[in-house]
Amino acid sequence: MRRHPLAVRIAIVDGSPRARSVPYCYWVYPASIVPSVTTAYALLGLLEGTSRHGYDLKQSYDRRFGATKPIRFGQVYRTLAQLERDRRIEVVGVEAGAGPDRKRYSITREGVTDLDAWLSEPEEPQSQLQTVLFTKVVLTLLSGRPAGAYLDAQRAKHLEAMKALTAARRKTASTQDALLFDYQLFHIEADLRWLEHTVLRLSTLAEEVRDVPHPGWA
Amino acid sequence: MSPILVGRELHKSYGLTLALRGASIAVNEGEIVAVMGPSGCGKSTLLHCLAGVLAPDRGEVHFNGQRVDLIPDRKRVGLRRTAFGLVYQFGQLVPELPAIENIGLPLLLAGRPRRECLAQAGEWLDRMGLSGLGNRLPGELSGGQGQRIALARALVARPRVVFADEPTGSLDSVAADQVMELLVDTARTQGTSVLVVTHEPRVAGFADRTVLMRDGVETVQANGAGSRPPGVESLRVGTGATAPSADIISWAGREAE
Numbered sequence: 001m002r003r004h005p006l007a008v009r010i011a012i013v014d015g016s017p018r019a020r021s022v023p024y025c026y027w028v029y030p031a032s033i034v035p036s037v038t039t040a041y042a043l044l045g046l047l048e049g050t051s052r053h054g055y056d057l058k059q060s061y062d063r064r065f066g067a068t069k070p071i072r073f074g075q076v077y078r079t080l081a082q083l084e085r086d087r088r089i090e091v092v093g094v095e096a097g098a099g100p101d102r103k104r105y106s107i108t109r110e111g112v113t114d115l116d117a118w119l120s121e122p123e124e125p126q127s128q129l130q131t132v133l134f135t136k137v138v139l140t141l142l143s144g145r146p147a148g149a150y151l152d153a154q155r156a157k158h159l160e161a162m163k164a165l166t167a168a169r170r171k172t173a174s175t176q177d178a179l180l181f182d183y184q185l186f187h188i189e190a191d192l193r194w195l196e197h198t199v200l201r202l203s204t205l206a207e208e209v210r211d212v213p214h215p216g217w218a
Numbered sequence: 219m220s221p222i223l224v225g226r227e228l229h230k231s232y233g234l235t236l237a238l239r240g241a242s243i244a245v246n247e248g249e250i251v252a253v254m255g256p257s258g259c260g261k262s263t264l265l266h267c268l269a270g271v272l273a274p275d276r277g278e279v280h281f282n283g284q285r286v287d288l289i290p291d292r293k294r295v296g297l298r299r300t301a302f303g304l305v306y307q308f309g310q311l312v313p314e315l316p317a318i319e320n321i322g323l324p325l326l327l328a329g330r331p332r333r334e335c336l337a338q339a340g341e342w343l344d345r346m347g348l349s350g351l352g353n354r355l356p357g358e359l360s361g362g363q364g365q366r367i368a369l370a371r372a373l374v375a376r377p378r379v380v381f382a383d384e385p386t387g388s389l390d391s392v393a394a395d396q397v398m399e400l401l402v403d404t405a406r407t408q409g410t411s412v413l414v415v416t417h418e419p420r421v422a423g424f425a426d427r428t429v430l431m432r433d434g435v436e437t438v439q440a441n442g443a444g445s446r447p448p449g450v451e452s453l454r455v456g457t458g459a460t461a462p463s464a465d466i467i468s469w470a471g472r473e474a475e
Contacts, residue, residue, distance in 0.1 A: 152430065159254075159419065159428045166423035170399065185420060192419040200256055 038132045039071065040079050041118050044088055044111055045139035051092050051106035054080060064142075065135055080105060088114055115139075120150055122157035125188045133191065137198060141209045151199050158192045222247045222411055223379055225268050228277035230260075237263040238274070243429060245379065250402060250412040252422040255431035261415045262383050264431070268413065269302055269381045270294045282378065299324055303372030303380040303410075305401075307387035309364040311356040317367050318343060318352035324375040342370035346400060362393030369397060373404055380405060382414040386421055398424045 039061075046052070046060045054076050062070045083089045088111035093104040107115070119140050123132055133154065140147040162185065169181035198205070221244040230238040237260040245251050253261045266272040268279055270286045279286040281301065286294065298304070303324075311320045319326070322339035326332065343352050346366040356364055365385065372380050382401065386394035402424050405412045414421060422428045 155430060159422055162419055162423035163425070163428075166420075185423065189419040196256060196417075 038135050039075065040083060041115060042135050042139065043076065043079055044083060044107060044115050045119075045135075045143065047089055047105055047107040048112065048115060048143055051104050053095075053102045053104055055102070057105075064138060065131075083111070087111075119143075119145060120153070122150070122154040125158045125161035125191060129191055130194070133195070137205070138209055141202075141206045147202055147206075148199065151195055151202075155192060155195050155199075158188055158195065161188050162192070220247060221245060222282055223268060223413070224278075224280040225264065225274075226278045226280070228264065228267050228274045228279070230263050230267055230272065230274050238267065238277075240277070241431070242277075243268070245411050245413055247378075248406070248409045248411055249427065250405060250414070250425045252425035252428045253413065253415045253431060254417060254419070254422050254428055256417060259431045261431050265381050265383050265413060265415045269304060269379075270298055271304075299327060300375055301378045303375065303377040305365075305368050305372045305380065305382040305385045307384040309356065309368035311364060311367055311371070313356050316353045316355055317348070317359065320356065320367055321370040321374055323371055328375065338374060339370070342374055343367075345404070346370050347396075360393075361389050362396060365389060365393070365397050366400060369401055369404075373408070373410070376408060377410060379411045379413065382412065384416055384418075385414060386416070386418065391420065394418075394421070 042061060042065055043057055046057055046064070052060070054073070057080075058071055058073060058076050061076070065071075080089065084091065084105070087108055089105045090108050091103045092106040095102045095104065119136055123129055123136075136150060137147055140150055165181055165185050165188070169178050169185070172178050172181065223243075223245040225241065225243045228238050228241045229236075241260065241264050243251070243253070243264065253264060255261045263272065267274045267277075267287075270279070270281075270289075274287055277287070281297070284297075286297065289297070311317075312323065315323070318336060318339045321342050322335040325335040325338060340352060343349060346369065348363060348366060351359065351363065356367070359367065365388075369385070372382075380401070385401065386397055389397065398421055401412065401414075404410070412425075414425060416422060
C-alpha cells in the first residue's frame with residue numbers, strides 16, 4: 001500500500017505513533033464523531049452545580065447546547081449509565097413517580113477532577129472542532145471557572161499546528177498535497193479566528209450565560 | 219542563541235489612549251517572531267517602538283547591546299536605514315520612482331554609487347521573481363508585485379532585523395503566501411531576524427514563535443491576572459515535551475480612565 005504523503009503531517013499534528021500510517025480521510029471523519037465525548041462532559045458539567053434527574057438534564061442540555069440537535073433521552077440515559085459505571089457520578093436518590101422511578105444523579109469528586117482536566121486541556125486542532133470548543137467555553141463560564149487561560153492554551157495549540165502544517169506544506173513539491181495542507185490550514189485558521197473573537201467577547205458571553213434562567217446554577 | 223532585539227516594559231500612550239502598558243519581547247538572532255492580536259491592541263505600536271520609529275514613554279529598547287530609545291534622532295535614522303528593514307501593509311513605495319529605484323533607495327540614501335545600487339537592486343528584482351519589471355512605476359504593479367518590491371527594499375541593505383507590519387494585509391492568500399515565503403526564505407539565508415505583526419493566523423504559521431497580545435479590558439485579564447503583577451507578564455504555554463511555539467504576553471492597552 002502506498003504510504004499517504006499526508007501521514008507525515010498527521011503525525012506532526014497528532015503526535016501519536018498510531019496516526020503515522022492513517023490516511024487523511026480516515027483521520028478527519030472520525031473527528032466529526034467527537035461530540036459523543038463532548039456530550040458526556042457536557043452532562044457532567046451540568047451536574048456540577050446541582051444533582052438532577054435525567055429529564056432535567058435533557059432540558060438543560062437542549063437549552064445550552066441543543067440548539068441545532070437536541071439530545072435524545074436514550075443517549076442521556078446511556079451516557080449517565082456509563083458515567084456512573086466510571087464513578088464520575090452517583091445516584092443520590094430515587095423518587096417514585098407516575099411512571100418508572102426517577103434516579104437523581106450527583107457528580108462525584110472523581111467526576112469534578114475529570115471535568116476540570118477536560119475543561120483546561122486544549123484540543124488537538126482538527127476539523128469539526130466547533131462543538132467541543134463551544135461546549136468547553138460555555139461550561140467553563142457556567143461553572144465560574146476562568147475561560148481566558150483555556151482559550152489562550154487552545155490558541156497556542158492551534159498556532160503550533162499552524163506552524164507544523166505550514167512547514168510541511170512548504171516542503172512538499174506537489175500542488176495536490178499543498179492544497180490538502182491548505183485545507184487543514186484554513187480550517188485551523190477559522191478556529192483561531194473564532195477563539196480570538198471569543199476572547200474579545202468573553203465578558204459579554206459570561207453575562208449572557210449567567211442570565212439564562214437555570215434553576216441549578218447560582 | 220542570544221537576543222538581538224529586546225523590548226522591556228514598554229509603555230506608550232497617544233494622548234489619553236494607552237497603547238502599550240508594559241509590553242516586553244525578545245527576538246533572537248535569525249529568529250522569526252510573529253506578534254498577533256486584534257486591531258487596536260497595540261501590536262503596531264510595539265513594532266514601531268522596537269524599530270525606533272516611535273519613542274516609548276517608558277521602558278527600554280536594546281538592539282545588539284545598544285539602547286535604541288536613547289540614541290539621538292539622527293543616529294537612529296541611520297540605524298533604521300542600515301540595520302533595520304521595514305515593510306508595511308501597503309508597500310509605501312515612492313510612486314514617482316520605478317520599481318528598481320525603489321528597491322535601491324536605502325543604498326542610494328546611504329550614499330553608495332548609483333550604478334552599484336541599481337546593480338544590486340536588479341539582483342533583488344530577480345530574486346523576487348520580478349525580472350523585467352524594474353522600470354514599472356508602483357502604480358503599474360499588482361498588489362503582490364508591489365509588496366515584493368517593498369520586501370526587496372527592506373532587505374537590500376542586508377539589515378539585521380526586518381520589521382513587517384501586516385505585510386500581507388492587502389493581498390489574496392496566494393500572493394500572501396508568496397510574500398511570506400520570500401521573506402522567510404531570505405531571512406533564513408541571510409540570518410536576518412524578522413518581527414512580523416499580523417492578525418492573520420496563516421502568517422503566524424511561518425514564524426518560529428508567536429507572541430499573542432491581548433487587550434486588558436476583557437474578563438480574560440481579570441480572571442487570568444490572579445497573582446501576576448500588573449503590567450507585563452509572560453507565561454509559557456505548553457509542556458516540556460515539545461518546545462512551545464507561542465509565548466503569551468499578557469498586556470494591557472486601553473483608554474486611561
